[in-house]
Amino acid sequence: MNITLDNARIAVNAALEEGIVPGDGVALLHASKVLSMFKPKNPYQQIGVEILQNALETPVFTTASAAGFDGSIVVRKQLIQDNLVYENVFFMTRLVQLYLSYEGNC
Numbered sequence: 001m002n003i004t005l006d007n008a009r010i011a012v013n014a015a016l017e018e019g020i021v022p023g024d025g026v027a028l029l030h031a032s033k034v035l036s037m038f039k040p041k042n043p044y045q046q047i048g049v050e051i052l053q054n055a056l057e058t059p060v061f062t063t064a065s066a067a068g069f070d071g072s073i074v075v076r077k078q079l080i081q082d083n084l085v086y087e088n089v090f091f092m093t094r095l096v097q098l099y100l101s102y103e104g105n106c
Helices: 002-018 026-035 043-066 071-080 093-105
Strands: 020-022 090-092
Touching: 026 043, 026 071, 043 071
Parallel strands: none
Antiparallel strands: 020 090
């Protein structure tokens, strides 16, 4: 029980320090739209863009699949929406930064 309270306190402090973004990977998913405007100068950059787009779509895809939905359909529908808030869930900015830095190092 004490560990749970400590984790909750740490999460709240991190959210207060770094801010929050619409959660469940929705902000990352919408950020992937910007990559489609990027004009790669060579095939290696194109591969990098595709890897990053896939990484940005993964949290929503995984969550939807774990909930019993077709992840690709949920991703496609969410990309069409302009509303970033998804079920009033929020994701801590620090976790987003950690996720992107991890994906960039793979």
